[in-house]
Amino acid sequence: MTARIGVVTFPGSLDDRDTRRAITLAGAEPVALWHKDKDLGQVDAVVLPGGFSYGDYLRAGAISRFSPVMESVIEQAKAGLPVLGICNGFQVLTEAHLLPGGMLGNDHLHFICRDQKLRVENAGTAWTGDYRQGQEIHIPLKNMDGRYVADEYTLDKLEAEGRVVFRYLDLNPNGSLRDIAGITNEAGNVVGLMPHPEHAVEPLIGTGRTDGLPFFTSILKKLVNA
Amino acid sequence: MARVVVDVMLKPEILDPQGQAVQRALPRLGFTGISDVRQGKRFELEVEGPVDEAALARIHDLAESFLANTVIEDFTVKVEEVAGAAE
Numbered sequence: 001m002t003a004r005i006g007v008v009t010f011p012g013s014l015d016d017r018d019t020r021r022a023i024t025l026a027g028a029e030p031v032a033l034w035h036k037d038k039d040l041g042q043v044d045a046v047v048l049p050g051g052f053s054y055g056d057y058l059r060a061g062a063i064s065r066f067s068p069v070m071e072s073v074i075e076q077a078k079a080g081l082p083v084l085g086i087c088n089g090f091q092v093l094t095e096a097h098l099l100p101g102g103m104l105g106n107d108h109l110h111f112i113c114r115d116q117k118l119r120v121e122n123a124g125t126a127w128t129g130d131y132r133q134g135q136e137i138h139i140p141l142k143n144m145d146g147r148y149v150a151d152e153y154t155l156d157k158l159e160a161e162g163r164v165v166f167r168y169l170d171l172n173p174n175g176s177l178r179d180i181a182g183i184t185n186e187a188g189n190v191v192g193l194m195p196h197p198e199h200a201v202e203p204l205i206g207t208g209r210t211d212g213l214p215f216f217t218s219i220l221k222k223l224v225n226a
Numbered sequence: 227m228a229r230v231v232v233d234v235m236l237k238p239e240i241l242d243p244q245g246q247a248v249q250r251a252l253p254r255l256g257f258t259g260i261s262d263v264r265q266g267k268r269f270e271l272e273v274e275g276p277v278d279e280a281a282l283a284r285i286h287d288l289a290e291s292f293l294a295n296t297v298i299e300d301f302t303v304k305v306e307e308v309a310g311a312a313e
Contacts, residue, residue, distance in 0.1 A: 058292070066292070094297070097297075102295055102297040105244065108243070
């Protein structure tokens with residue numbers, strides 16, 4: 001039996017379908033989850049996709065964090081369920097305190113959309129096993145609130161524990177502290193990042209590269225081998 | 227009915243580019259002598275019934291868990307007006 005990976009749709013999610021497609025291309029079975037679902041329906045992992053859930057009206061991700069589905073996601077993430085948050089999903093994970101720090105408006109106050117170069121700083125998480133440590137990849141980035149902030153103590157702790165998973169290379173697109181593009185929790189099962197791997201899984205679209213696909217093959221391999 | 231106001235501000239050490247953009251526009255508009263601007267959010271909560279200690283405690287919890295993200299923001303809670311309430 002293949003791995004079942006849930007993708008949550010919040011009101012305002014944009015990239016849920018692309019994420020489900022990426023999961024299919026990687027060889028796993030995508031399962032559509034609705035924000036009002038209390039039950040995750042026996043999925044092996046969950047992706048919180050990009051978008052503007054609940055319009056980002058209070059703060060990005062702040063209202064979604066209290067949706068019924070997140071009760072189960074938070075509980076099960078703490079128990080080891082692999083969870084990936086992409087862009088708005090990353091914002092939801094920080095609001096839910098599954099990941100430390102917070103996300104704020106880009107320092108230049110503009111929406112940004114570009115092909116972003118990243119370095120894989122940690123190839124040991126549930127979602128990055130198919131990358132090489134130090135590998136440089138290009139995947140699309142598009143956001144308004146992508147500035148990662150945390151206090152110095154938290155930043156030092158993240159660095160010391162190898163929990164900075166991705167760093168921006170060449171250009172810091174939003175003022176994120178220490179060029180941080182993605183982080184993981186202590187256990188390595190919860191990962192959040194601002195750029196969009198699900199938009200770089202087929203050569204015909206996005207960057208023309210498939211640098212995002214290893215996210216989805218990594219988790220599949222981890223689940224199948226588990 | 228009474229109104230409780232929750233003010234939310236980014237923590238002082240966190241860069242506020244919106245406030246800076248406003249501050250930079252001031253000299254152009256003829257306002258001088260303002261060295262810094264920070265922009266925050268104000269929530270006005272119309273509360274049914276008396277705003278007693280228990281009600282304020284609940285609003286404090288609401289502000290702390292939802293209206294503000296205390297990782298990046300500070301907040302204050304104050305009662306603005308009490309009209310027709312017991313006491």
